[in-house]
Amino acid sequence: MNEVKSMGTAVVTGASAGIGALYVDRLARRGYDVILIARDEARLNKVAGRIGEITGRTLTVLRADLNDRADLRKVETLLRTNQSITMLVNNAGFGSVASLLDADIDKMEDMISLNVTALTRLTYAAVPGFVARGDGAIINISSIVGIAPEVLNGVYGATKAYVLALAYSLHKELAGKGVRIQTVLPGATATEFWDAAGFSHSDMPASWVMKAEDLVDAALAGYDMGELITIPPLQDGGDWTLFEAARRELSTKFQQSKPGARYCNPDNI
Structure with a gap:
């Protein structure tokens, strides 16, 4: 395994299980x-020991609560230095299926802090070094609810829409500076996410729920293709091309310096 070309070091948040642990496995196998x-x-x-033994790569554990x-x-200091x-x-995050009337506002604030603030601060910490070295990649895990916020909790959808919007801006700013940006939009995926969100993926039709292994492998295939936005459950990539064009x-x-004509009807004044 040590014959695989070294790709440098990858930092994976939310790496103890699910999508994050699978990214650790796949990236280590690629030489990171x-x-x-x-x-x-x-x-x-446990994750580091198992994958390190299989791949021969150096896996380092850093315990951190990104809401602390x-x-x-x-x-941030690690990423800068x-x-x-x-x-x-940037995989760490959590969601909710609770409606506004049922949701705990403190938990919603914690969600914003982790899904938005921590992701942003870590991105800002990593990018200057990547630009200075002319090499680096940011992979942010969003969700299909960033496009379809009606599906789950509105605050969760809003945090993932933020991640999607950030991708466009980062891509524009960093084009030509050697920094790759990819944002991944999973659909329903068989992970512990649903336990924390308050709903079991086993209660959904099996045809809706993707295996976490398939999700990560598809996401990395999208990365290899140079995609800015990767949506593994979307069957026809042409649909996204049309959406983006529109x-x-x-x-x-x-x-425009003037309001649209529909707002200027004298009968509405």
Whole structure:
């Protein structure tokens, strides 16, 4: 396994299980050393030990709660100072299926803090070094609810829409600077996510739920294809191409000094 070309070091958040642990496995097999970050150190050690033995790569565990300011700063410092880091996978996050009337606002605030604030701060910590070295990649895990926020909890959908919007901006700013951006939009995936969200994926039709292994392998295939946005459950990529073309066309029609005619009807004044 050591004959695989070294790809530098990848940092994976939310790496103790599910999608994050699978990214650790797949990236190690591709030749990355990996720094695993999550709250549960025992589970991190188990993942690192198993994958390190299989791949022969160097896997390092860093216990951190990204909703804790001191722990978040610790990870930011790592990203700023460790020049071997060539990839950041922002996977840590959680969701909810609760309606506005049923949701705990403190939990919603925690969701925003992890899904948006921590992801943003880690991205901002990693990018300057990537740009200086002319090499690096950011993979952010969003969700299909970033496009379809009506599907689950509205705050969760809003946090994932933020991640999608950030992708476009990062791509524009970093084009030509040697930094790759990819945002992955999973659909329903068989992971522990649903337990934390308050709903079991086993209660959904099996045809809706993707295996986590298939999700990560498809996401990395999209990465290899150079995709900015990767949506593994979308069967026809042409649908996304049409959606993107319509969005970009619409965005060219906003530079106007006067309101649209529909707002200027005297009968409405």
